[in-house]
Amino acid sequence: MRIEKTDYFDQFSCLADRCPDSCCHEWILQVDEETARFYRRLPGPLGERLREVLQEEDGDIILSPVDGKCPMWRPDGLCRIQAELGHDALCQTCRQFPRLTHDYGDFVEYGLELSCPEAARLILTTPSAPLVSREVPGGEEPAYDRQDMALLQSTRDKALSLLDDPARTVAQALSDLLRFAGQVQWDLTGGSLPEPEKCCPIDEGMAAMVDFFNGLEILTDRWRRLLSHPAPGPWREEHRRLARYLIQRYWLQAISDLELLARVKFLVAACLLLRHLGSDVIAAAQLFSKEIENDADNIDAILDAAYTHPAFHTSTLLGLLEA
Numbered sequence: 001m002r003i004e005k006t007d008y009f010d011q012f013s014c015l016a017d018r019c020p021d022s023c024c025h026e027w028i029l030q031v032d033e034e035t036a037r038f039y040r041r042l043p044g045p046l047g048e049r050l051r052e053v054l055q056e057e058d059g060d061i062i063l064s065p066v067d068g069k070c071p072m073w074r075p076d077g078l079c080r081i082q083a084e085l086g087h088d089a090l091c092q093t094c095r096q097f098p099r100l101t102h103d104y105g106d107f108v109e110y111g112l113e114l115s116c117p118e119a120a121r122l123i124l125t126t127p128s129a130p131l132v133s134r135e136v137p138g139g140e141e142p143a144y145d146r147q148d149m150a151l152l153q154s155t156r157d158k159a160l161s162l163l164d165d166p167a168r169t170v171a172q173a174l175s176d177l178l179r180f181a182g183q184v185q186w187d188l189t190g191g192s193l194p195e196p197e198k199c200c201p202i203d204e205g206m207a208a209m210v211d212f213f214n215g216l217e218i219l220t221d222r223w224r225r226l227l228s229h230p231a232p233g234p235w236r237e238e239h240r241r242l243a244r245y246l247i248q249r250y251w252l253q254a255i256s257d258l259e260l261l262a263r264v265k266f267l268v269a270a271c272l273l274l275r276h277l278g279s280d281v282i283a284a285a286q287l288f289s290k291e292i293e294n295d296a297d298n299i300d301a302i303l304d305a306a307y308t309h310p311a312f313h314t315s316t317l318l319g320l321l322e323a
């Protein structure tokens with residue numbers, strides 16, 4: 001079985017009490033069954049506290065937050081469970097975050113999630129490099145269609161080299177990527193996918209895009225403020241690296257429904273939005289990921305918008321990139 005990971009994957013180290021936006025804030029933490037059983041049997045004051053805050057909600061086991069923070073978060077910025085029992089006592093989510101695993105059966109890809117500030121720094125500052133690959137024993141017969149996967153893998157490589165071409169500006173690379181995804185979509189499904197109504201003049205396209213993001217579920221006031229006070233800046237290399245991260249993360253996921261173009265529209269819209277918001281690109285991208293990538297409803301809404309919202313019409317996106 002082949003294991004692939006981004007070249008910066010092993011460089012990640014949690015900032016713990018130095019983290020500017022800890023994953024212990026604002027999210028509701030789901031605890032896996034095995035860890036919940038361990039916590040429920042734990043003796044002493046920590047066990048008592050865990051039994052107080054472990055709750056069932058919509059079929060999930062959660063640690064119910066206190067003042068918007070994980071109840072195990074200590075004022076010194078450290079996790080009480082980790083401090084008293086060590087890393088292995090953390091639930092699966094906390095042990096893994098921000099590490100991502102995409103298991104396709106006969107190969108596995110590892111990456112980092114942009115919603116962690118330290119991972120965002122690595123993702124958006126590390127120069128482009130191929131995935132690091134090695135063979136290990138094991139693996140399963142894949143459930144995917146081999147021909148479709150072969151097409152997605154080869155076209156993802158092409159998309160990444162197109163994006164990295166120094167002769168293309170960031171905007172040109174994103175435009176070419178969007179056109180290329182349209183061709184690949186045709187090869188995958190034998191035709192193009194439906195486009196939304198084209199009723200949005202290009203000069204109103206960005207306002208329509210911001211409106212759309214304002215209408216999604218919003219977790220933090222910081223994101224709401226950023227959306228309300230955009231400060232458009234120039235294209236920067238961080239935007240190119242953001243696109244690289246999104247290609248690496250989402251391109252092969254089209255194997256589940258063959259909707260590649262919708263995913264590429266999502267990544268182009270993400271780059272356009274973050275350029276429009278301006279500010280510190282790394283901090284804004286991290287917050288974008290926390291708000292959008294970590295909310296399955298928001299991701300679904302964006303993939304739907306690729307077919308239904310005028311701001312996501314291919315010609316609107318190309319117009320905004322070429323403006």
Ligand code: SF4
Nearest residue numbers: 014015019022023116
């Ligand atoms: S967000 Fe990242 S760096 Fe910050 S505490 Fe969580 S894992 Fe560590």
